[in-house]
Amino acid sequence: MIDRLTEHRGLDSFDIRYVALILAILGIGVLSIYSVTHGQKGGMAPYYLKQLVWIGLGAAAFLVMWASDYHSLARFAYPAYAVILLMLVFVLFEGRTSKGAQRWIALGPFTFQPSEFAKLILILVLAHYYSKAPRVGWLQRVIVPGLLVLPGLLLILKQPDLGSGLSFVAVYAAMLLMVGVRSKALGFILLFSIMLFPFAWEGVWGSLHDYQRQRIMAFVDPGYDPGGKGYHALQSKIAIGSGELLGKGLYGGTQSQLKFLPEGHTDFVFAVFAEEWGFLGVLVLLTLFVGLIWLSLEIASKAKDQLGALLAVGIVAMLCFCVVVNIGMTVGMFPIVGIPLPLVSYGGSATIMTMAALGLLLNVKRKRLSLFY
């Protein structure tokens, strides 16, 4: 009887609105990927089919996460973090290079991007850390978790993968704000940041790769050299702007169909969608994302315990960050950093990781409704 009740409650927690939102966003992603790459020749499987496979794997991960218990998962946070750090080290030496960065580990015919999974594991680590004991004082609240974040952050920046690195920082910052930082601690952080800024700038700017620096420079004024550094940003803006209200229709996006827009199926998939479906389509997609994040925040606020709440907050923060920065860079509000649009951009690791994270979120909700814990 107890078991039956649990089962019942568990199914109830499988929020149909939540899943519908996820599926709708995934559908937009597959459609856009199909539209950009349908003309592609070559022996490879078409991108949209591969993406469907990733979504299938992602759905499995989603169900596993949903069915498991986040408390037991949290217990494996540190070992998992150690493993992912080893993988990141491995990537540096043995990883597959693509577009000047070493981010991938080859797994037979597939490649695997540890930095994507590192994000989720980092959320687990931080949530576990803060909920384990009442962390008091700025040393325990800020410095120690900061030191936890640092090795992963440095390894990812070294690849280089500015986008994932920034996501790391964003997750850390969001968690920090959620557990609360006393104003004195915040003051110290600000002070140190300002004092260290010249050194940090030197270190950061100096360690950036040429293309990263160029992208940041291009962000300042993308119009000055359409064929050069600002190329991505300008082509993306042209794609989005030329969509106007109703868009150019499926396959009608000349910017992406004619390959003026690079990375149309990955980082710039939003521009493809905006070009083909116009402002109305964009409003629909934004609404779907807002809805998904809203429901996620709902879960966070109603979490049974602090671990659940922090996990939920971390996942929402990551989702928000990726959505806002990705769209922000395609519309020319942010510099171009390689961040995929969650659930929309083509990519195995990111899709599976995002779906797993969403499953974990739903797990937080399920445990809240579960009577017996």
Next chain:
Amino acid sequence: MATVHYPEAEFGDLHRRLFILRVGLLLVVALLGLRLWHLQIREGPYYRDLSENNRTRLVLLEPARGLIYDRHGVLLANNVPSFSLYVTLEDVKDREALIQQLSNLLGFDPTLVRKKMTARGSKLLPRKIKDRMTLRDAMLVESNRLDMPGVMIQVESQRNYPGGMTAAHLLGYVGEISADQLEKPEFVDLHQGSIVGQYGVEKSYDRHMRGMAGQKNVEVDALGHEKKAVVVERPQAGNDLYLTIDVRLQKVAEDLLGGEYGAIVALDPNSGDILAMASRPGFNPNVLSRELTAKQWVEIVQDEGRPLNNRASQGQYPPGSTFKIPMAVAALETKTMSPSSTVFCNGGYQFGKRVYHDWKASGHGYVDLHNALVHSCDVYFYTIGQRMGIDVMAEFGKDFGLGKATGVELPSERSGIMPSTAWKQKAKHEQWLPGETISAAIGQGYVTVTPLQMASLVGTVANNGVIYRPRLVQAVMDRTSGNLQELPAVPRGKINAKPETFRIIKDALADVVTKGTATRAKSSMVTIGGKTGTAQVAALRTGPEENIPKKLRDHAWFVAFAPVESPKIAVAVLAEHMGHGGAAAAPLAKEVIETYMKLAPQVPAVTSDLSSVKRSERSAKDS
């Protein structure tokens, strides 16, 4: 046990913070929405324009150049397909690498390719790098095109002259428009790489023949590969030309000159139609219409025989004794001499301290005007020249068209010189010397003429003083409407002289051939009237002709018309450094006249059935 519970206050704090997060999220999303509204709605049309320009490239479609036919519809110039390589700089990623690729693959000269790529012009428009490529080279490029973004092969028409060197100076040749030409208003529609006529009627009638380029808007991808043509505006073919020449006669004239330098002009005195205009040495317009290397070009330009020079319209020579024809007209018209009054010729003419010799050292005895022409007595003309004075001579010379361009439709025609006191003052800032009049009277000294002017002059005499502008193009066929526009013969004027004067002169010229200095021009077929001339190249002559180096030997002249009774053809022959006109030039003129008379009966009336003949032949020969 796993969870540590915190005081309620701590959790309440979380709720407060989550609320802030929600507000922040909505704010950020609103900001993104605003930005998207700005991009897609407010600036949407602007970006739409940008995207349209992004994907289309304008490709010009070169028109087919008009064809050229002779007076009977024989094809003289047409177009054949050829492959050209174009590069659109906008789509080229690495210029140097491409230059290397092209020179490795096809053996192009890297410096030449680089020069073409750096030449002024739009980056968005394809520019021609190489034309007349072989099929093999074109295929090589096509098969490697994916590695060479921005490169494309176009099939184009290439100018072709089936007759090779025949009538090369008349037809001219075509070539890529030069930077200087691009600046000129008449080439305003053209662009770098356009083919324009550079010589001959190809140049003077370029406007008619070049046609109008069409446009193709091609949708390309970011790599410059053509996806599909969006809009096609068909090119408009250029108009066809019908020349007045008879290519058979042209060939005969050219063969007669053979390897010697010189010119032969034959025209119809009744209309000014140029029947043949040969100039030797010649050139092959097929070679010149191709892209020449700098070395090839230097070779042609520095050739001692100056093959690009059309000696018929651009060569200026002293007319020698052929000048006696207008002098004789002047003497009669000014009543300086009556037809029967005589001059005694003892072989020399004393003027001041100097003796002007007659070509016949023993002299001609008493000569009247008729005999002076028939035997080309110099002393007679020294005498009348001295009596008339240079300015009267110049007046008559100018009436006959000397000293000014005939206006033939060929570029860079020269005008020759008809000297006068005013001319010398202007050109040399010197006074006219009386002795110079004596030289001028026999066509030496300052007087120079072109063979074309002399043919026109003898034609004018044959025509009893009516002067026609020499005409090379008789009709233009409009390609789009199919209309044949005839260009009428243009009378330039009439020499104000009595018909009796022309009768006397023509009589004398007929006797020149029958019993005078040009008996070698005597024909059993047709009566010919003519006048020999020998233009001195070097003033001092020592010893017999054979001892003089060839380039110092005299030029041989012969001007003629036939038949004497009702002239149908006027001919001028100039053979450089061939000595006496009667020996070297007269037989050539006879050959030309006889050939024409043999052809003449088959000649259909020039314009009446032209259109029907040409149209049927056009379809067969057009390409």
